Amino acid sequence: MDLRSIEKKWQQRWEKAKLHHYDKKSGKPKFYVLEMFSYPSGAKLHVGHWYNYGPADSYARFRRMQGYEVFQPMGFDAFGLPAENYAIKTGVHPKDSTEKNIATMEEQLRAMGAMFDWSAEIKTCEEDYYKWTQWMFLQLYKKGLAYRKEAPVNWCPSCNTVLANEQVTEGVCERCGTPVVRKNLTQWFFRITEYAEELLSGLDGLDWPEKTKNMQRNWIGKSTGCEIAFETESGESFRVYTTRCDTLFGVTYVVLAPEHPLARKLATPAQEEAVEAYIDYASRANEIERLSSTREKTGVFTGSYAIHPLTGKKIPIYLADYVLASYGTGAVMAVPAHDERDYAFATKYGLPIVKVIEKQGGETELPYTEDGIVRGSLQFDGLVGEEARDAIATHLSILGKGGKKVNYRLRDWLVSRQRYWGAPIPVIHCPHCGAVPVPEKDLPVRLPYDVEFRPDGKSPLAKHEGFMHTTCPVCGGAAERDPDTLDTFVCSSWYYLRYADSENEKEPFGREAVDRLLPVDTYVGGAEHACMHLLYARFFTKALRDMGYLDFDEPFRRLVHQGVILGPDGNRMSKSHGNVVSPDDYVNEYGSDAFRLYLMFGFSYTEGGPWNDDGIKAVARFLDRVEKTVLKVYSERAAKEEPFGAEEKALNYARNFAIQRVTKDMEAFSFNTAVARLMELVNAVCKYDGLPEKNVTLLQATVKDLILLLAPCAPHFSEELWEQIGGKGFLLEQEYPKEDPAALILDEKEYAVQINSKIVCKAMIPASYTNEEIEAFALALPEVKARLEGKTVKKCVVVPGRLVNLIVG
């Protein structure tokens, strides 16, 4: 079969029949299968796209044949830095390169033959999409979930933009690897922390990989501790946050972050110069240096003292950048005896170390950071761990000096970007009225085309006078637009909603459409989005729910991550490694079905692995074999008398076993074993076909089921075979085979017979036997008899259908 020519033929017929369009009137239960949309940074689809979309499409087809009204849309996450960086390098405008890339990728996606519903396609860089992205911003603003503040932010000097916390890895820009520096800037934030608790608790009910859920749990980082108020001698007050208030009597100094509001105020005249110098030093350190836990601790004494809230003792106040301004209260109580960091700092600066926790049943070695018995702490002596913390926290709250407090590591999401290729932030800055949101009727705020996007640390839009100059919607006076664009993750935080109603011009999505299709039933995409896209999308869903636009809590019911296909050398594919495998070459040579089938068969889907050429040849051979077998079987005529003996029973068993297993494996995204079962079925068919006497009716029925089972995995190929054997309609319209339980019941089963857990022989034992009968049967076997001469059987373990184990003394 010439796979390439039949692909075109069937793609055209499917298209003409609108076979892949979601039909809301079908009356069948809906099933929303979604793959993460494409980012058109390169000009072509790579193996990773194929590995994501090919097998996932087979899953969607499988669901469709099972009787669901499947919705599987596709689109493009088209805004973003790569297109802009490419423009800076080559002078090609991001809009032009993006549109060109999208056109190529669309064509390739169509050639894949996936059942995408192209009528729902979206591109986030188009006005009719980003208009609603801006609308989302305005709703969040109205709800108090979007706000502007000056804060130390992550700045990538190479990308010339700020980055979200999530986009900084090990102190470097996630995208380009440049060390990130801290800068004080006024920026827009989304108040994702408002949802920290629900984002955490909601994970429990999700059918997601445990690993991904754990990454989100870690990222949200809930911690239960205690806030404690300290007064200074000069009458100022500040609070510290601790998870170990049971160590409160061991406090020998307190530390404020260098950015703490009181940092300068607390410097005594004698220390003023040193404090200034230290604040300056800390502000210049980049994130890598700052975050390294192995770096030697630095700090400075302010000259001021605080009063211990329970003992009334004088405690020196230090500044040190091992305390983070952005977590907790930006101040900590230092207990060198029971905290490694404080211990290191105290040792270096010669501060006292007071032991107040004793190890239970052992020598207490400092720093001792585990729970233990409280000592030297007045009425709290003798308490241990949690009970000590409870008692001290309660005591503090009675005194009005603090109490229990929950903290999260999650920070608000910084969404401003000083870049061109994104959705403009719909805000106008008026000298009289301040930051004013653009009225909804004036959306979209259009992204101008003629912009100088060469980076100089300022937003490219800031240099575009026509864009910047506007009037204030409140007072009508001259005003300027916000020159920043939104992080592209804002665009992708709600696209799965837009698909449901992509043509709607009046609203981002109609309530009825969303109620019908959402949430997404199965979402397939890479694991790298665990703490970014997947978290942001959950946040958007919850915020939109609270504004009354949605009626569900979680966007993605089930999540599956595909693995990564590596180069043949086992390294990640990259131009610099020279190990990039182009899907096009293989698709041209073997056809898209063979390529897809290899991706399904050659790897464990969630694992991925190195590419290898031999595998794809094997799959092509398998398809050849199927074709030959099917056509041969269908060229035969049924005889008058068709036998139905042991051989037929075996074939029918193989047929129904395959149906049962393939169904289960497809459901579980275990595509490699599903294809293996199909291969077994083909082997069984070939074996039976070689017999002199055949039941052609059974053989043809078996082969027909084979085509139906194969249809989701090799759609064009199967469709062609289906037509050739006289099948009616498209395969997607056929019912997926269901196994006949009766055919799976065997009269006898093969048992492994063991003596003292060692296999002696195998035996066919009737399925109807009781455990006693099985034992008797085993004992009567000659192999067993010979070995049991003169021994007594002490025990007999029977595992029904599998083995019998005789324990002898």
Add this chain to the structure above:
RNA sequence: GCGGAUGUGGCGAAAUUGGCAGACGCGUCGGACUUAGGAUCCGAUGGGAAACCGUGCAGGUUCGAGUCCUGUCAUCCGCACCA
């Protein structure tokens, strides 16, 4: 440093969740058909001559462990001064 995952033939991988380790496929070897075979079909294929030995390594629980427990090594991933 903390957390998680993984470790099975020459290779990609399976294993009904504690029950015959290596399904299916690649590769290799042998055979058939052939002028020919890098096509196709059939057979063999964990190691070992065998008893036996085999799921990173060392222990343990169990009639029975790839699977459970303890320790350990290696690789990968995530977090990383979060008080």
